[in-house]
Amino acid sequence: MPTKLPNERDLEPAGGMQLDPSGDGIELDESRRLIASSKVEGTAVFDPKGEQLGTVMNFMVDKVTGQVAYVVMAFGGFLGLGESHHPLPWRALRYDVQLGGYVVDIDRDRLVASPHHRAEEDAFADAGYGKAVDAYYRW
Amino acid sequence: MPTKLPNERDLEPAGGMQLDPSGDGIELDESRRLIASSKVEGTAVFDPKGEQLGTVMNFMVDKVTGQVAYVVMAFGGFLGLGESHHPLPWRALRYDVQLGGYVVDIDRDRLVASPHHRAEEDAFADAGYGKAVDAYYRW
Numbered sequence: 662m663p664t665k666l667p668n669e670r671d672l673e674p675a676g677g678m679q680l681d682p683s684g685d686g687i688e689l690d691e692s693r694r695l696i697a698s699s700k701v702e703g704t705a706v707f708d709p710k711g712e713q714l715g716t717v718m719n720f721m722v723d724k725v726t727g728q729v730a731y732v733v734m735a736f737g738g739f740l741g742l743g744e745s746h747h748p749l750p751w752r753a754l755r756y757d758v759q760l761g762g763y764v765v766d767i768d769r770d771r772l773v774a775s776p777h778h779r780a781e782e783d784a785f786a787d788a789g790y791g792k793a794v795d796a797y798y799r800w
Numbered sequence: 801m802p803t804k805l806p807n808e809r810d811l812e813p814a815g816g817m818q819l820d821p822s823g824d825g826i827e828l829d830e831s832r833r834l835i836a837s838s839k840v841e842g843t844a845v846f847d848p849k850g851e852q853l854g855t856v857m858n859f860m861v862d863k864v865t866g867q868v869a870y871v872v873m874a875f876g877g878f879l880g881l882g883e884s885h886h887p888l889p890w891r892a893l894r895y896d897v898q899l900g901g902y903v904v905d906i907d908r909d910r911l912v913a914s915p916h917h918r919a920e921e922d923a924f925a926d927a928g929y930g931k932a933v934d935a936y937y938r939w
Binding site for chain 1: 859863930
């Protein structure tokens, strides 16, 4: 069971992820409405201080509706060894032109404590995993 | 301008794409609700007779909502040369376990006549392109 349940502190509103207030998600700099999945995958993810947290691995998509449920970010490890995969809400990512990657309003400590799984784990086979992610980010 | 506008014949209801009547889209064989984008990308796409039409390249995702607007399928060409990219509605794809790929209710002629673009073209920069795709598949 890969789920790591959030602790009390993590569920406090003050610790909640800041979603983009404008309602715009990924790549605010672009006026265009659509973006290719392949353009997002492999892109670096930074914390608000500009420190790189990880890299976008892929998306988890709802088969029925086609809605992107989570963006999965790879974090830590070396050459793929020991890295953990952290699902994030789609709207948490906002593109920063200067950094050349996405910025999320979440620091390393909060990320480490978030629900995550190993690359080889089929974490979403357990419906409770997605629910734990939603609860963690109050989504 | 990469858009190819549909002709009259293509807009006839009888020529419309059959969406999955159950409302389930990709991978009906799986009871699980989510699928990884990386699992869909690179997967073969077949017509109803089992003839391969192409391969899923990537998705076009709405930046604001995270909704997958189109699945882009590569068609024709050889080793990437001369191939064309055809956006399809997400729900048009249904997974076939025996074929090991997706099946769309569209034959080769209808696909050839559909709106498409070259790999190097930034077709979705033109909002009219998506509209032409929607109109073609009556989506």
